[in-house]
Every structure is written in structure tokens, then in C-alpha cells.
Amino acid sequence: MKKNNAVLLSAPYLAWMVAFTLIPLGVVAYYALTDPSSGAFSLGNLANLGMYLPVLWQSIVYSLVSACICLILGYPVAYFIAHCGPFAQKFLYMLVMLPMCMSFLLRTLAWVGLLQDTGIINSLLGKIGIGPLTLIRTPGAVVLGMVYNYLPYMILPLYATIVKIDRRLIEAAEDLGCNGVQVFLRVVLPLSVPGILSGMTMVFVPSVSTFYISQKLGGTDTVLIGDVIERQFKQGNNPNLGAALSLVLMLLVLVCTSILNRFGGDQEEGGVVV
Amino acid sequence: MKQANRVITVLIFVFLYIPMAVLVVASFNTGKDITEFEGFTFQQYARLFQDGDLLELLRNSLIVSVLASAAATVFGTVAAVGIHNLNPRLRKTAMTLTNIPMTNPDIVTGVSLSLLFVFVGARLLGQRNSLTFWTLLIAHITFNLPYVILNVMPKLKQMDASLTDAAMDLGCTPVQAFFRVTLYEIMPGIVSGAIMAFTMSLDDFVISYFVSGLDFVTLPVEIYSYTKKPLQPKIYAMFTLLFLLILALMIAMNLIQIYGDKKKTQSRSAGV
Numbered sequence: 001m002k003k004n005n006a007v008l009l010s011a012p013y014l015a016w017m018v019a020f021t022l023i024p025l026g027v028v029a030y031y032a033l034t035d036p037s038s039g040a041f042s043l044g045n046l047a048n049l050g051m052y053l054p055v056l057w058q059s060i061v062y063s064l065v066s067a068c069i070c071l072i073l074g075y076p077v078a079y080f081i082a083h084c085g086p087f088a089q090k091f092l093y094m095l096v097m098l099p100m101c102m103s104f105l106l107r108t109l110a111w112v113g114l115l116q117d118t119g120i121i122n123s124l125l126g127k128i129g130i131g132p133l134t135l136i137r138t139p140g141a142v143v144l145g146m147v148y149n150y151l152p153y154m155i156l157p158l159y160a161t162i163v164k165i166d167r168r169l170i171e172a173a174e175d176l177g178c179n180g181v182q183v184f185l186r187v188v189l190p191l192s193v194p195g196i197l198s199g200m201t202m203v204f205v206p207s208v209s210t211f212y213i214s215q216k217l218g219g220t221d222t223v224l225i226g227d228v229i230e231r232q233f234k235q236g237n238n239p240n241l242g243a244a245l246s247l248v249l250m251l252l253v254l255v256c257t258s259i260l261n262r263f264g265g266d267q268e269e270g271g272v273v274v
Numbered sequence: 275m276k277q278a279n280r281v282i283t284v285l286i287f288v289f290l291y292i293p294m295a296v297l298v299v300a301s302f303n304t305g306k307d308i309t310e311f312e313g314f315t316f317q318q319y320a321r322l323f324q325d326g327d328l329l330e331l332l333r334n335s336l337i338v339s340v341l342a343s344a345a346a347t348v349f350g351t352v353a354a355v356g357i358h359n360l361n362p363r364l365r366k367t368a369m370t371l372t373n374i375p376m377t378n379p380d381i382v383t384g385v386s387l388s389l390l391f392v393f394v395g396a397r398l399l400g401q402r403n404s405l406t407f408w409t410l411l412i413a414h415i416t417f418n419l420p421y422v423i424l425n426v427m428p429k430l431k432q433m434d435a436s437l438t439d440a441a442m443d444l445g446c447t448p449v450q451a452f453f454r455v456t457l458y459e460i461m462p463g464i465v466s467g468a469i470m471a472f473t474m475s476l477d478d479f480v481i482s483y484f485v486s487g488l489d490f491v492t493l494p495v496e497i498y499s500y501t502k503k504p505l506q507p508k509i510y511a512m513f514t515l516l517f518l519l520i521l522a523l524m525i526a527m528n529l530i531q532i533y534g535d536k537k538k539t540q541s542r543s544a545g546v
Contacts, residue, residue, distance in 0.1 A: 004361035005356075005359070005448070006355075006356045006357075006358075006360050007360065008354055008356070008366075009353065009356025009359075010353050010356030010357045010360060010364075011350065011358070012349070012353070013350070013352070013353030013368075013419070014353075014368060014371065016349075016415075016416070016419070017371045017372065017374070017416075017419070018371070020384075020390070020412060020413075020416040021371065021374045021375055021378075021386075021416065022371070022508060024383075024387050024389065025384035025386050026387055027386065027389045027390045027393050028382075028385065029388045030393075031389055032279070035424050041344065043396065048494060073282075074280070075287055076282040076283065076286075077279075077283045079279060079360065080276075080279040080280060080282070080283040081283070083276075090528055090531075090532070093285075094524050094525075094528060095287060095290075096290075098440075098520065098521065098524060099291070099294065100475040101474075101477060101520045101522060101524075102294060102375045102419055102477065102513070102516070102517060103477055103479075103494060103497070103513060103516070104477070104479070105479055105494055105497050105498055106297055106497065106505075106509070106510075106513050107293045107297070108295060109505065110293035110294070110296045110297050110308070111293055113300075113308035113309050114293065116309070118309060119309050120296065120309050123309065125351075145482075148290070148293070149284070151289075151290065152290070152518070153296075176300075180299070184441075187404060204382065205377070205379055206379065208379070209379030209380065209381045209382070211381065211460040212479070212498070214426070220441075221508070224422050225279075225283060226379075226381055229381055229385065230381070233385060233484065239389065240383065243385070243389060246381070246382050246385045246386070249381070249382060250378060250379070250382045253377070253378070253382075254377075255380055257377060270307060
């Protein structure tokens with residue numbers, strides 16, 4: 001194909017993406033740097049950000065904990081699926097993907113039904129004489145919600161890397177005298193690092209920015225940065241402060257993903273999958 | 275080791291599917307409360323189909339997701355062919371641009387688009403209501419496009435470039451060569467991109483929540499607003515039906531893939 005044809009075909013798309021991804025980010029920066037009432041240039045919104053540092057820190061801690069739990073839970077699953085027959089692999093892959101496509105609002109509400117004080121878990125526990133336990137409105141419930149919602153985002157990239165590991169490398173390690181644990185620690189685990197990093201990113205980014213999970217499963221002390229942003233736009237009517245917080249959130253995500261990518265080295269393979 | 279992995283895998287699948295099972299069971303419940311099963315009934319399904327408001331919300335969601343995924347599929351496929359033939363430097367820029375909505379948190383995408391629409395609508399055009407059906411559609415097309423591009427690009431890379439050359443040697447114009455050869459080769463990528471875009475669009479809450487106005491609301495946005503009162507059980511009936519729809523779509527996607535792989539190996543062995 002002629003080069004100018006290629007430009008012709010891709011130009012409308014590039015224009016669209018500039019108009020609806022880059023320019024909006026510019027508008028966010030514009031709002032973040034203007035005063036809500038007068039509309040004049042101001043650094044007031046940025047000066048107010050210090051107040052939200054504890055919330056930001058709490059969001060980071062919750063999401064990192066969730067990402068680590070997802071890794072611990074997701075790795076054995078991804079490993080198991082990668083070592084099934086081709087048909088079982090396709091089927092299990094579909095089973096992991098299916099929850100991602102279903103309404104995450106309703107699935108989170110189902111957890112409310114499971115965890116609440118008169119909920120399903122407490123009534124089952126009551127039958128064997130335990131409880132009722134306070135499960136909902138705790139930090140644990142928020143982390144559970146994050147793990148539940150984003151676990152598939154960990155399993156899929158892990159599976160994609162583990163399935164590509166050359167079996168002959170494992171056989172070679174065994175031939176050279178490694179036992180099972182050594183094969184795993186010295187061969188399989190290092191080779192799955194790209195999947196681990198992309199899984200961590202894909203759990204961390206939606207977790208750190210969520211507001212629904214913390215609103216439904218959390219209490220008054222589990223407010224996250226997403227909640228604060230949502231309130232500025234939908235209740236508090238201070239879009240300028242909300243814009244400043246969104247910028248902070250975006251920078252945080254950029255910094256975290258670039259740190260993760262730095263560890264990963266080879267960006268071409270480990271990049272965005274889903 | 276293998277045995278332990280199997281047990282963990284089963285437990286994790288139970289964990290992933292229990293909340294959905296709770297919702298499906300609740301759709302057959304005579305009582306209103308999700309936590310207590312009082313008796314079996316199909317009545318919630320009948321109520322669902324009598325509820326005009328709920329059906330309209332579902333229709334709104336379907337309209338947006340069908341239109342947005344169709345537009346993104348056509349637009350994205352054309353763009354992918356263009357990007358594939360760009361010089362490496364421009365191609366890298368295009369892929370960076372494509373990755374922005376994928377790596378940005380949804381809330382940032384939603385907030386940024388909503389601020390753009392309000393800014394352009396209210397300040398530059400003087401509209402009173404700047405968030406409409408059209409802004410929602412634009413937002414959905416924008417976050418659907420990367421899914422299509424990222425599914426089609428690998429197929430274009432895999433394709434043997436000499437196939438289109440052969441078609442043109444045999445007298446096809448470039449446009450004919452595209453429709454008769456390239457399109458056929460990259461079809462699996464287009465189909466999986468389209469299905470992915472459709473499901474993402476149908477289920478999207480966060481971005482829609484920020485960019486939709488009051489006159490056109492989709493189902494997830496409305497479900498979010500039912501915060502204080504308990505959900506009506508007919509919503510669970512709708513969840514069950516949507517579950518079956520998505521399941522059917524996914525099975526279809528898998529079958530297409532298996533069929534495509536089989537045909538490829540057949541044609542290869544026939545060629546030898």
C-alpha cells in the first residue's frame with residue numbers, strides 16, 4: 001500500500017483520539033488550574049491537595065494489598081489452566097473472562113447480601129453457633145471486593161505468560177538436577193515476571209480509582225480517592241478540585257505503571273493485553 | 275503440587291461464581307430479600323417484561339452498546355489497516371495514543387470527557403444541557419476503539435503480505451484486494467474485537483456515569499442510583515438473562531476461533 005494511503009486511513013482515527021483523549025486531559029488540567037468561582041488562573045486547588053494525602057495513601061495501601069492477594073490467589077489458577085489440555089484451557093479461560101463481562105455493580109451488591117449483618121454468611125454461621133460477625137463496612141470487606149472484582153485481570157495475563165514458557169527449559173533444569181521447588185523458583189517464576197507485572201498493574205489501576213466498592217462494602221473510615229473525586233463532581237459541585245484530584249490520580253497511576261514496567265524491561269510483550 | 279493447584283483452582287472458581295449464583299437464585303425467589311429464599315417462582319421474569327421503565331433502560335443500554343461497538347469496529351478496522359502501513363515512528367505514536375484510554379483509570383477518562391463536553395457545550399456553544407445521548411455515544415466509541423485496534427493489529431501482523439500483492443497481480447484494485455483478501459484474513463480479530471467492545475460497552479458504568487445526562491440513562495447508571503432502597507427482584511431476572519446472553523456470545527466467539535484454527539490447518543495441509 002502507498003504510504004500516503006496509510007496516512008489517509010489512519011488520520012481520522014488519530015484526530016479522533018487526540019480530540020477525545022488528549023484534549024480532555026488538557027481540559028482537566030485547565031480546570032485544575034482555575035478558580036471555581038472566578039474562573040481565573042489559580043493554584044488554590046493544588047494547594048488544597050495536601051488535605052487528601054491520607055485518603056490517597058489509604059487508596060494506595062488497599063490496592064497494593066489487593067494486588068498482592070490477587071497474585072497469590074491467581075498464580076496457582078493461571079499455572080493450573082496453562083497446564084491443561086487445549087480444550088480445557090479454552091473453556092477455563094472463558095470461565096475466568098465471563099465474570100469480567102457481567103455487571104460489576106450487581107455482583108458487588110451480591111456481596112452486600114452475603115456479608116451484611118443479617119446476610120447469608122452470618123445466617124449460615126448462626127446455624128453452627130458462631131456470630132453474628134461484623135463483616136461489612138470494614139477495610140477487609142473493601143479489599144475482598146477489590147480482589148473479587150479484579151482477580152480475573154490478574155489470572156489472564158499470568159496465564160498468557162505461563163503458557164508460553166518453553167517446556168524444554170523445565171526439562172533441562174530437571175536434567176541438571178533441580179527438584180520441583182528449584183525448577184519453580186529458578187525457571188518458572190523468573191520467566192513469569194512479565195505476566196506478574198502486567199497483572200499487578202491491571203489490578204492496581206482499577207482498585208486505586210474505584211469508588212463503588214468502597215461505597216458499598218466500606219464504612220466511613222474506608223473512603224478512597226475515587227470517592228472524593230466522585231463527590232466533587234456529583235455532590236460537592238467543585239469540579240475544579242475534582243479535576244486537580246483526577247490529575248493526581250493519573251500521575252500516581254503513570255508513576256506506578258512506569259516503575260512496574262522498569263522491572264519488566266521488555267515492554268513490547270508485557271504491554272496492555274485486555 | 276498439581277493436586278493442590280487443582281483444589282485452589284476449584285475454590286477460586288467457586289469464589290468467582292458464588293455472588294453470581296446468589297443473584298441467579300434470587301431471580302427465582304418469591305420473596306424480596308436476597309438473603310432469604312422463600313419459594314420458587316418465574317414471576318420475576320413476568321414482572322420484568324411488564325416493566326416498561328426497566329425495559330427502556332435495557333433498550334437504551336443496547337442501543338448505545340450496539341451503535342458504539344459497530345462504529346468502533348468499522349472505524350477501528352480501517353484505522354488499524356492504516357496504522358499497520360505507517361512508518362515505524364508514526365505507528366509507535368499511534369499505538370501510544372491507543373493505549374491512553376487503556377491505561378488511564380476509568381474515572382479519569384469519564385471525568386476528562388465530561389469536563390470536555392461541559393466546557394465545549396456550555397461555554398463555547400451556550401447549551402444548557404451539554405450531556406446528551408451523543409456525548410455518551412462519543413465516549414463509548416472512544417473507549418471501544420482501542421479494543422478493536424488491539425485485536426485487529428496482531429492479525430494484520432500475522433497475515434502474509436504477499437497475499438494482497440498476489441491479488442493485485444491478478445487484477446484486483448487495492449480496494450478489491452482489501453475486501454476479498456485482507457478482510458477475510460483478519461476477520462477473527464475483527465469479530466473478537468467487536469464482541470469485546472460490545473460487552474465492555476454494555477457493562478460500562480464508570481464512564482457512562484460521568485458523561486450521561488438526565489434524558490438518556492443506561493441500565494448500569496440507573497442501578498447505581500438505586501442506592502437507598504433494596505433492589506427489585508426483577509433486576510435479578512434481568513441479570514440472569516444477560517448472563518445467558520454473554521455466555522452465548524462467548525461460546526460463539528470460542529467456536530469461531532476453533533473453526534478458524536481448524537480451517538487454517540486444513541488449508542495449510544492441503545497446500546503442501
